[in-house]
Amino acid sequence: MTINYTRISALIFLLIFLVYSYLAGEIQVFAFDEDADFNARTFPKFISYLGIFVSFLTLVLSKSEDEKFGHYEWLKVFVLFVLVFTYGIIIKSVGFFLSTNLFLLVSYYYLGVRSYKALLLCSFPVVAGLQFMLHGLLDVYIRDPFLQFLGVIS
């Protein structure tokens, strides 16, 4: 049996469903429900059987395929992932308007946009437009300490 990425992923899924099966058995149910025909454990148990069965079959039956990971832009995707994560961290404290503009500006710049016109036109008007639509038209409240400080929103 040759090792390929599909087999490795199938093995990971097999382990995930085995753990899921164990955890399904550990779900606390009411004492009167313990021997019932159907309780909170039943459906997860069935899913785990299905998952274990199909991932095992994939592990055994998969053919060697040429998955290549080398020539892709892993770093760029990872940096964007970190940027999204950071956006999530600062959105509450900094506020929607400033954090979103910051996220967009840094992302554009990282991906190679150097024109100041493009950088500014594709960030501030877009965010301001969306925020106006949500806040002003659809009545969706977005907490924004920065705009509150400036007195733009109450």
Added chain:
Amino acid sequence: MIEGILTGVNTAFSGYNIIMVMLGCFAGTIIGMLPGLGPMSAIALMIPITYGFDPASAMILMAGVYYGAIFGGSTSSILINAPGVAGTVSSSFDGYPMAKNGQAGKALAIAAYASFSGGTIAALFLLVAAPQLAKVSLSFQSADYFALMCVGLLSIAAFASKGQFLKAMIMTALGLALATVGQDALSDITRFAFGNINLMDGISFVLLVMATFAMSEAFMIIFKKMDINFKASDVSKDKLGSIKLSKDEVKEMVPVVGRTSILGFAVGVLPGAGATIASFLAWGFERSIASAKEKLKFGKGSIKGLTAPETANNAACTGSFVPLLTLGIPGSGTTAVMLGALLSFGVQPGPRLYIDQPELFWAVIISMYIGNVVLLVLNLPLIPYIARILAIPKNILVPLVLFFSVTGVYLISFNAFDIYFMAIVALLSLVLRILKYPMPPLILGFILGGMLEKNLRRALLINDGSFSFMWERPISLALFIIMIVIVLLQIYQGSKKKAELN
């Protein structure tokens, strides 16, 4: 029924809802045109916007986005041979050669007329078929629903897998497993939350759709160094050529439209099959019945070759609403996203929808006519301008898609945990996509998980814990036979492929 239709007409023709259809078609066209972003991403991006709307308006907007995205996908298929939507791949077979021959305008006009005709004829079928099916499905019991959902899950795994049935089944199981996170609907027991308060209510459906489609598509564009840029000058009015069709060309189109709209609608109704399969089938079917002389034109700019898939994919889109509206079971990944959206509005699609909320049921059907007219009247003349969207560089597009995805999820919960969780899910989906694990079965599994458990529980309680309902009820038995056939077909296709490789 007449009363229901009139209520639907009244709702659909309200000024507000007409604006919704127009906005939906317009936004759908723009998003669908962008290679990589399909109708699922387009609808997912619309969900947060529709939260303040009433369910009828939201559904009308999303239905508009759906046809718009299919139409937009055709545009990029024809103009740059880069289909934005899988359902329009076969449109590029004849559409792109026509564009290369300087007939881009004509090809776009054929696509628009064919889409309009296919969508309109299929909406007529829907008008007749949906209430009939809804009446029949009133006799369905929990056991039948359970069996029907299993058929839906199996068939979407079979059709969406592109030969990777087992991988699609893993995704289905994963989707079902994710649906069990949070409180159990009946006993209120919390499952798989690991003490994390953010998981006690379960995983948000919008989060999962945004992460697995919109966000991971954006990552994929960067990851694969996809060159989606296109020179704006190439879609200028002068380069597109005339959009007028001659009488002979229209004559050539008419019988194809008739045949393929029936075919498209029928394929769309089937669970799992959708616009992609319908369009390929239609193209192949027209080619097979064409004369030897005409056959040679297929793939080189044949009018029939472009009309067939364009008619069938729009007819299939309309057809896929039949199981969604009448049985509450989505037939495709896109309608699964719509089902999730409806459930979050507190609307339960199914046979009772037709009786309990006729204004919603009929308004969606009537809005399909309006949507088709909007696509023809509004989008066709605007194509040279809308197509310039293809010129947006990917380094501007990707951050914008990420921003809309994150904002969409954040605006529902105002919880930063959702953003972290979403980013992780998007990254994992990217890896799974590279390994050719299809995402639609995961979404369908996730959305149907709760309903599947509820119906299995009822069926088992009624049958004293016995699975005999599978063969005792004729409807369930028929559905389980279909399931066995699907599995056997997959085994047969797998072994055939293996034999060919050997």
